[in-house]
Amino acid sequence: MFAFQDFIKSARDGTLAVAAVLLFVASAYAQSDPLPSWNDTASKAAIVSFVEKVTGQGSPDFIPEPERVAVFDNDGTLWVEHPIYVQLAFALDRVKVLAPQHPEWKETQPFKAALEGDMKALAASGEKGLVELIMTTHAGMTSSDFQKIVTDWLASARDPKFKRPYTELVYQPMVELLAYFRANGFKTFIVSGGGIEFMRPWAEKVYGVPPEQVIGSSIKTEFRMQDDTPTLYRLPEVNFIDDKAGKPVGINQQIGRRPIAAFGNSDGDLEMLQWTTMAGAPARLGVLIHHTDAEHEYAYDRDTEVGRLDKALDAAAIAGWTVVDMKADWKHVFKD
Amino acid sequence: MFAFQDFIKSARDGTLAVAAVLLFVASAYAQSDPLPSWNDTASKAAIVSFVEKVTGQGSPDFIPEPERVAVFDNDGTLWVEHPIYVQLAFALDRVKVLAPQHPEWKETQPFKAALEGDMKALAASGEKGLVELIMTTHAGMTSSDFQKIVTDWLASARDPKFKRPYTELVYQPMVELLAYFRANGFKTFIVSGGGIEFMRPWAEKVYGVPPEQVIGSSIKTEFRMQDDTPTLYRLPEVNFIDDKAGKPVGINQQIGRRPIAAFGNSDGDLEMLQWTTMAGAPARLGVLIHHTDAEHEYAYDRDTEVGRLDKALDAAAIAGWTVVDMKADWKHVFKD
Numbered sequence: 323m324f325a326f327q328d329f330i331k332s333a334r335d336g337t338l339a340v341a342a343v344l345l346f347v348a349s350a351y352a353q354s355d356p357l358p359s360w361n362d363t364a365s366k367a368a369i370v371s372f373v374e375k376v377t378g379q380g381s382p383d384f385i386p387e388p389e390r391v392a393v394f395d396n397d398g399t400l401w402v403e404h405p406i407y408v409q410l411a412f413a414l415d416r417v418k419v420l421a422p423q424h425p426e427w428k429e430t431q432p433f434k435a436a437l438e439g440d441m442k443a444l445a446a447s448g449e450k451g452l453v454e455l456i457m458t459t460h461a462g463m464t465s466s467d468f469q470k471i472v473t474d475w476l477a478s479a480r481d482p483k484f485k486r487p488y489t490e491l492v493y494q495p496m497v498e499l500l501a502y503f504r505a506n507g508f509k510t511f512i513v514s515g516g517g518i519e520f521m522r523p524w525a526e527k528v529y530g531v532p533p534e535q536v537i538g539s540s541i542k543t544e545f546r547m548q549d550d551t552p553t554l555y556r557l558p559e560v561n562f563i564d565d566k567a568g569k570p571v572g573i574n575q576q577i578g579r580r581p582i583a584a585f586g587n588s589d590g591d592l593e594m595l596q597w598t599t600m601a602g603a604p605a606r607l608g609v610l611i612h613h614t615d616a617e618h619e620y621a622y623d624r625d626t627e628v629g630r631l632d633k634a635l636d637a638a639a640i641a642g643w644t645v646v647d648m649k650a651d652w653k654h655v656f657k658d
Numbered sequence: 659m660f661a662f663q664d665f666i667k668s669a670r671d672g673t674l675a676v677a678a679v680l681l682f683v684a685s686a687y688a689q690s691d692p693l694p695s696w697n698d699t700a701s702k703a704a705i706v707s708f709v710e711k712v713t714g715q716g717s718p719d720f721i722p723e724p725e726r727v728a729v730f731d732n733d734g735t736l737w738v739e740h741p742i743y744v745q746l747a748f749a750l751d752r753v754k755v756l757a758p759q760h761p762e763w764k765e766t767q768p769f770k771a772a773l774e775g776d777m778k779a780l781a782a783s784g785e786k787g788l789v790e791l792i793m794t795t796h797a798g799m800t801s802s803d804f805q806k807i808v809t810d811w812l813a814s815a816r817d818p819k820f821k822r823p824y825t826e827l828v829y830q831p832m833v834e835l836l837a838y839f840r841a842n843g844f845k846t847f848i849v850s851g852g853g854i855e856f857m858r859p860w861a862e863k864v865y866g867v868p869p870e871q872v873i874g875s876s877i878k879t880e881f882r883m884q885d886d887t888p889t890l891y892r893l894p895e896v897n898f899i900d901d902k903a904g905k906p907v908g909i910n911q912q913i914g915r916r917p918i919a920a921f922g923n924s925d926g927d928l929e930m931l932q933w934t935t936m937a938g939a940p941a942r943l944g945v946l947i948h949h950t951d952a953e954h955e956y957a958y959d960r961d962t963e964v965g966r967l968d969k970a971l972d973a974a975a976i977a978g979w980t981v982v983d984m985k986a987d988w989k990h991v992f993k994d
């Protein structure tokens with residue numbers, strides 16, 4: 323008798339065969355141009371060589387599909403983070419929207435600084451001030467209401483320098499890279515210090531990364547029944563900070579496998595790259611995006627407060643990570 | 659010029675066409691027998707009818723593949739939970755293994771009770787005692803060491819009643835259901851009150867659910883460099899309890915989408931079923947597995963301490979959830 327299990331197995335084998343053909347075609351085509359926005363430099367060669375090594379049938383470094391996990395930082399790795407994180411721009415705009423209900427903010431920090439656009443006073447309010455700003459603007463509503471607030475804001479907000487929606491300020495070479503990895507059987511995850519519910523409403527559309535593959539910082543939520551409708555209510559309390567040593571923890575919590583490729587751009591990504599590449603296996607990829615293109619984006623590394631790249635840059639030389647020189651390695655930064 | 663994006667698109671369209679054919683074949687075959695271990699009762703009909711409704715092209719309740727998320731409790735829904743949770747049996751065995759290094763345990767609760775197999779004294783030690791038992795046996799090692807301990811234990815441990823490895827005490831009708839949902843384009847997730855790192859080492863092999871689709875309770879972990887090797891160290895501190903009102907929170911944290919189908923068996927699953935089915939949309943499925951087969955497994959509901967089904971059983975009648983009668987609806991409980 324033809325059992326259901328057998329059917330499932332044949333269906334799976336069939337799918338695998340088709341996948342193999344597609345991969346072959348993909349691989350053949352890849353030889354002409356898998357990453358059109360990348361110049362033919364050592365960085366591109368290192369990335370492509372890694373992918374071919376772990377996907378090539380018979381390659382000594384072959385890694386089966388389910389274990390092909392690639393993790394990508396977001397701010398400064400997939401989209402612009404200067405002069406301030408997009409999520410901070412969102413928080414500052416929210417303060418302005420909410421201000422009429424809070425006349426006291428005109429005289430209270432950090433809200434006064436936010437309303438006046440006084441970044442120096444805002445910085446002086448320190449981490450305590452920043453947390454207060456985030457909690458006031460990110461908590462006190464349901465998750466689905468917050469999702470709508472983020473979506474509406476992104477539709478109208480514009481970056482002050484580039485005069486474009488923030489979701490257009492994603493790096494085209496990295497969007498190609500995400501697609502290239504997926505075409506080679508990888509699951510691509512975002513692992514960001516930014517808020518998980520700030521990214522999920524748009525990450526699928528912009529990066530092709532579904533909500534369940536977005537990892538980030540979070541505040542606590544609480545299940546509440548409101549008039550027979552179940553909701554998740556966002557509380558003004560930190561749940562998890564997905565940055566620095568928190569990134570491997572977040573990866574383990576949400577993925578439960580060690581990635582084989584990691585992309586970052588700052589010291590906040592150091593531990594994620596260590597966790598990914600220093601496991602003893604040879605075929606691992608660590609990549610740092612180095613902001614070197616002041617003409618088309620920004621140039622910064624060791625001396626910036628936002629996205630500082632210092633310890634991780636030193637570590638890259640020792641660990642053999644690929645450092646992408648945005649100016650030299652990319653043909654263009656954004657999609658035209 | 660044939661752009662890379664076009665290739666990706668054709669590849670995707672090709673895959674979709676193949677998937678459509680496979681789904682057609684699947685659907686044709688499904689009409690003969692998608693779930694061979696299920697009797698042809700109302701429960702099976704309700705489940706199959708839901709799947710056909712949300713997957714049928716042109717169906718008014720059609721739901722696109724990325725939104726087809728189904729969540730399954732583990733203990734008592736996918737495998738045996740009586741007379742004690744498997745993870746508790748693991749903890750008790752670990753106490754015995756570690757006892758020689760802790761002579762004081764012979765006189766200290768809850769360890770004395772654990773060593774003597776005195777379940778009454780263990781219960782008397784309350785939640786505090788249980789947490790102490792879990793922390794002593796689940797923390798103080800790296801995640802990968804813990805994974806090995808779990809794997810080794812499962813290879814040798816036997817259920818005292820059935821004399822079989824615990825991983826053979828999974829419900830065959832539910833294993834078929836997991837495969838049936840996946841064959842219909844669903845992503846299947848486990849959402850358990852049990853430990854996430856206790857389930858991940860075997861869930862892929864036994865259920866076909868990869869680590870990134872396992873959600874559960876967790877203790878805190880810390881990133882540590884040990885002799886230039888990055889590790890995650892398990893700390894004796896609760897991180898998250900994925901039970902009752904925690905289940906919708908865990909689902910939102912790790913999936914970021916609301917499921918459209920949920921399977922549970924106890925009051926610990928009540929909020930997960932509410933969150934899944936009470937969102938206003940018509941095509942949602944809530945299922946409770948009711949343990950009614952004392953001959954082949956166990957029979958229990960409102961009066962048990964382990965897997966109590968009381969409030970959720972009342973809620974099922976009001977919310978229209980399907981209550982699976984294990985004795986009447988299943989041909990057999992385990993794979994022979």
